[in-house]
């Protein structure tokens with residue numbers, strides 16, 4: 413049980429980090445490698461508990477969470493239903509490889525109710541990158557081909573196959589050469605249009621760039637197109653439905669599988685349960701992870717049985733992994749899906765998301781540092797620039813100062829670059845969300861003054 417009242421947030425009682433945080437951070441750092449995320453390193457706070465959209469550090473400071481951690485706490489922090497499900501299941505059986513359990517059967521039935529007929533067969537894993545790797549093996553198995561198309565600014569995880577698919581992130585430097593057979597296509601980035609067109613009149617002309625990459629780089633061996641319907645880590649870039657429909661056509665035409673990586677966009681993050689629902693495009697393969705088990709590690713592939721059965725992927729043991737489809741993940745997943753089943757949390761996410769988006773647009777009227785405001789549901793972002801006309805991105809130092817200025821005002825955000833990601837838990841109440849935006853207003857004024 414958490415021992416604080418979340419309604420008191422934001423409340424920052426000490427300098428950041430506070431004295432207890434400093435002491436524990438130093439103890440931890442004696443053994444922890446120095447590769448924490450920039451936000452964790454910059455703030456140096458040590459967290460002890462959370463409830464709903466609020467987390468508390470060891471100095472009793474209360475932060476409104478505008479990050480959901482790594483976009484995981486969709487149903488809030490320490491949700492009692494998930495806690496109880498985990499405790500109940502753990503008291504019966506902690507783990508027995510990938511054997512069927514009552515918990516798994518129940519989870520699959522709950523999950524199936526959220527998905528269309530084409531996505532009713534599942535294979536589970538533990539992390540997002542693991543599911544991406546499995547999807548690559550699956551596409552090769554099903555099609556007998558080997559090329560995969562992915563997109564500039566795409567993020568699919570930190571294993572080598574997944575990294576091979578990703579856009580030009582600095583963290584790829586030094587790890588090459590990457591897997592061959594990847595066709596990197598320009599993305600539908602409407603703020604930084606690859607064709608320099610205006611969204612109102614472009615007729616989604618960037619689809620021609622996809623075709624050109626295919627024509628010029630493919631040996632007609634396309635196994636899959638993998639895409640995030642809204643690119644998340646790459647900068648919260650929503651793709652127009654026409655762009656996704658074009659990818660559907662390309663796959664239908666070439667026999668490739670259309671894979672939607674919804675590891676970040678799923679579980680209500682963009683408004684509906686799955687982002688593909690807003691596009692009207694149904695993929696052949698859906699990848700889910702992050703918030704699906706409320707913070708317990710989980711990831712999975714959903715597809716048609718004939719796809720998942722294709723060899724060698726479908727052979728006995730081929731999809732196994734020590735912690736894949738464990739009963740604890742399944743119990744937590746069922747609890748999360750139970751929380752979402754009546755639609756109220758999803759509706760709250762859409763309502764608060766719309767209110768925040770409107771408030772962020774108002775901020776853009778007053779803060780020239782805001783180059784663009786975008787997003788869907790509670791996957792929102794500000795792109796920060798030093799010059800609106802030239803769209804020159806701010807330096808990481810500005811991101812750092814903004815992150816710390818916000819934390820001092822009791823709001824935690826993510827994003828170490830020019831794009832400030834705003835992804836609160838879907839359970840956040842509107843007044844708290846708008847108080848967070850007011851803190852952002854204040855923090856931007858401080859940054860601009862400097």
Ligand SMILES: Cc1ncc(COP(=O)(O)O)c(C=O)c1O
Nearest residue numbers: 539540541567568569673675676
């Ligand atoms: C779209 C997408 N795919 C895959 C991943 C990788 O997930 P994980 O970090 O759990 O391996 C992420 C992580 O941020 C993601 O956003």
